[in-house]
Amino acid sequence: MGKQRRMANELYLTVPSLYRCPISMDVMRSPVSLCTGVTYDRSSIERWLALGHNTCPATMQTLPSTSTTPNLTLRRLIQLWISQAEAARKSRIEVSKQVASDIISGADKFDSDSLEMVIECVKDSEDNLKLVAQSRGFVVRMVDALAKSSDIRISELIVEVLDSISQENAVKELLNELIIENVDDTDCLSSFISILRKGTVESKIKTAKILEFLAAYPESRRRIEEKQGLLHELYNFSSAETDVPAVEAGLSSLLAISTTRPVKKELIRLGIVGTVGKILSGDEHAVRAVTEKALGVLETIATCTEGRVAIWADERCVVGIVRSLMKCSGAATEHGVTVLWGLCCLVRDCTSAETVLKVNGLTKVLLVMQSDCTLNTRKMCGDLVKVLMGKQGKSTLAPYETRTTHITPY
Incomplete structure (x- = not known):
């Protein structure tokens, strides 16, 4: 295995500095x-000139x-x-494919070397x-190894492999089957908890992504919901990290999982x-x-009474919702309008x-009404305008009817 790995690595070529354009x-x-x-x-120097x-x-x-002046000698060398580089690349891929085949057919136990090799091959x-x-069979053995692993590094590497291949629908369905079938205390959900507690940020992100697509399957989502400690660790990960992709x-994972009261x-x-x-x-x-x-x-969470109570009790949250309207995406604005409609x-x-x-907030809601929002969102904005005007006083009715045409979105 070590020899095959060295062979693959030795086939990478470094671009000679002489062949690089000093500009690009x-x-x-x-x-x-x-x-x-x-x-x-030529293209770089012509742009410069x-x-x-x-x-x-x-x-x-x-x-x-x-x-x-065309440098014909250098052009031939490049x-x-x-x-040669293309030939080496094809050769490396062939070696890599053979290594992947060997691991898939022969791996009964996984160690860090074999898993890192699989990751290289997949990439x-x-x-x-x-x-x-x-x-x-290989995916089944990996999930089984993940369920039994007490080594956080092995668990992280298996999750990295699963995340890489999870774009394939067959893998998603297989993982769903394995989660449903496994009812023991020692399962891959337990390993996910361990990674969320002690893993690297990158492995936590991959774990969250796997949990998100598994939550699309009702039975797997139920297992995730019922797994003691999993929701807590996923929340801790979301709230404690400052890395934007991690948050x-x-x-995203919490959103996919939180469907029940x-x-x-x-x-x-x-x-x-x-x-x-x-x-x-x-x-x-x-x-x-x-x-x-x-x-x-x-x-x-605003779809339940406890959620609405918690939101209206947090003034910073309500202010944040209003300020976010028209500042991000259409979907974000529609989420915000729905929450405000529920409260007001x-x-x-x-x-x-x-x-x-x-x-x-009244101006913001009026701006949303003029934007390319859905019919349902526009209707909720209309309801909000009525409530907010009633709160502010009838004197605002004339400005609403006569002065909205000049307002442009932020």
């Missing part, structure tokens, strides 16, 4: 030289002439190198990925409303990638309506 740093396809003797890729520069980019010498080519994904992955109540107890409020009130640019997921979670129109919470008005 890419391999030159049509090398040409200036009168200074420096060679560039077209901008009005009269100097050599590498030496900053003033050019007495901007004429270029073409030869490209041919090498689409064919290798399909080869591993379509090997049902987004955690919230008990799960929503547990998330509320854990403090999801405060977590989302913190996200929505954070730096605008840093939070934009997770805003849609955060508002989606709020919309989900469904349960007629006066405190929430006052908070919305304080942060210019």
Whole structure:
């Protein structure tokens, strides 16, 4: 195995610096030289000169002439190198495919070396990925190894392999079957908990993604919901991380799992409303990638009484919802409008309506009404306008009817 691995690694080629364009740093396809003797890729130097520069980019010498001369010798050398590199790449893929086949057919026990080799093979080519994904017996053995593993590193590597091949529908369905069939205390869900507690950020993200697609299957979702400690660890991951992809992955997973009232109540107890409020009130640019997921979670928990109570009790959360309208995506705006409608129109919470008005929420709702939103969202905005105007006083009716045409979205 070690010999095969070295063979694969030795086939990687480094691009010689002589073959890189000093401007783009890419391999030159049509090398040409200036009168200074420096060679560039034709497209790069022509762009430089077209901008009005009269100097050599590498030496900053003033050019007495901007004429270029094709460097035919260097061009032939680059073409030869490209041919050799392509041959080496094909050879590496063949070696990699053979190594993958050997591991798939022979692995009864998994160690870090064999799993790292599988990961390398899968990354090498689409064919290798399909080869591993379509090997049902191999996937079953990996999941079994994950369920029995007490080594966090082995668990992380297996999760990385599963995440890589999970784009294949057959793998998703197989994992769903294995989760449903496994009813022992020692199962892969227990390993997921261990990774969420002690794993690297990258492995936690991959675990959250696997849990998210498993939650699309009702029976697997039920097992995830009932697994003691899993929801808690997933929430901790979502709330404790500052890495944007990590927070987004955690919230996406929670959103997929939280479909029943008990799960929503547990998330509320854990403090999801405060977590989302913190996200929505954070730096605008840093939070934009997770805003849609955060508002989606709020919309989900707002479907139960406990959720609405928790949201209207957190003024920062309500303010964050209003400020997020029209700032992210259409879906995020629609999530936010739905939550505000639930607070202000469904349960007629006066405190929430006052908070919305304080942060210019009426104008925001009017802007949403003029945007390309769904019919249902527009209707909820209409209801919100009536409630907010009633709260503010009838004197606002004329401005609403006569002055909205000039308002443009942020």
